[in-house]
Amino acid sequence: MAATADVVIIGAGIMGVSTAYHLARLGAGRVIVLERDTVCSGSTALASRGIRHQYANRLGIELTTHSIVTYERFEAEFGVDPNFRQHGYLILIATEDELAVARRSVALQRELGVNVELLDAATTRKLCPYLNTGDLLGATYTPRDGYADPYLCATGIAARARELGVVIHQQHEVSAFRRDGDRVHGVVTQHGAFEAGAIVIATGAWSGVVGTLAGVDIPVRPHRRHKFMTAPFPADRIPAATPFVIDPHQNFSLRREGPGLLLGHGRRDEPDGFGTE
DSSP states (O other), rough: OOEEEEEEEEESHHHHHHHHHHHHHOOOOEEEEEEEOOOTOOOGGSSEEEEOOOSSSSSHHHHHHHHHHHHHTTTHHHSSOOOOOOEEEEEEEEEHHHHHHHHHHHHHHHHTTTTEEEEEEHHHHHHHHTTTTTTTTTTEETOOOOOOOHHHHHHHHHHHHTTTTEEEEEEOEEEEEEETTTEEEEEETTTTTEEEEEEEOOOOGGHHHHHTTTTTTOOOOOOOOOOEEOOOOTTSOOOOOOOEETTTTTEEEEETTTEEEEEEEETTTOOOOOOOO
8 A cells, every 4th residue: 555645755865855844844744755765865965065146047046045044044943053154156257258147147146136246357366366367357256155064954954854744765766656647646666655646856966867757858967077175285375264166167166175175177078977986
């Protein structure tokens, strides 16, 4: 016999557990989360942790404007210190095309109430003197942005969701969807079936694959990025409060991580895939 719920959520990363928590707060009824591994075992735990307003579209900016308040009061709401460091976000500008995009983005961000600065190269170097700004036209800077620990955030939200009655089943991998014509009304796992009035796919990079099981085309593809952690780095060269630096021209990122630096790089020709090696 299938278990029943008002909502079944597939995936217990930060999106899945946050959805479950907020549905429970809104009184959405019985909420069940199904996770093929354990809470925060997928891409959430490996994320670069960035929280930024610097998007070129209205939806992305508005989502951050709403969610950043949660991170600022996270400990009061969830009882966990998320290690939220509001050291700012600095996105470098190297070409005239990038500058034109930055000007449009800054105008939209300001229209939506974001405190954002468009810096010239000299001001960028003053803010981050360790950067070689010789080939830069400037940067955009949002001082309220920063980064938090995604594992602490996801597990903290999951714990509070459980307190509100959410049931999280770990080691439950969805292998099929139950359908009645075009309507999906349940899922099948190795531990049995679950029926629900609504089903949420919150499986991150795997959403396209899971969507295929339901006959739904979700335009999400897995794209690997590479990260490197340095040995302890002198604080007098790169301070602890340095911004999260993004260089879109080189597809490169840099920020402090404890005593060292976390470096990120993505190859544009990287084939799609789920490999993490």
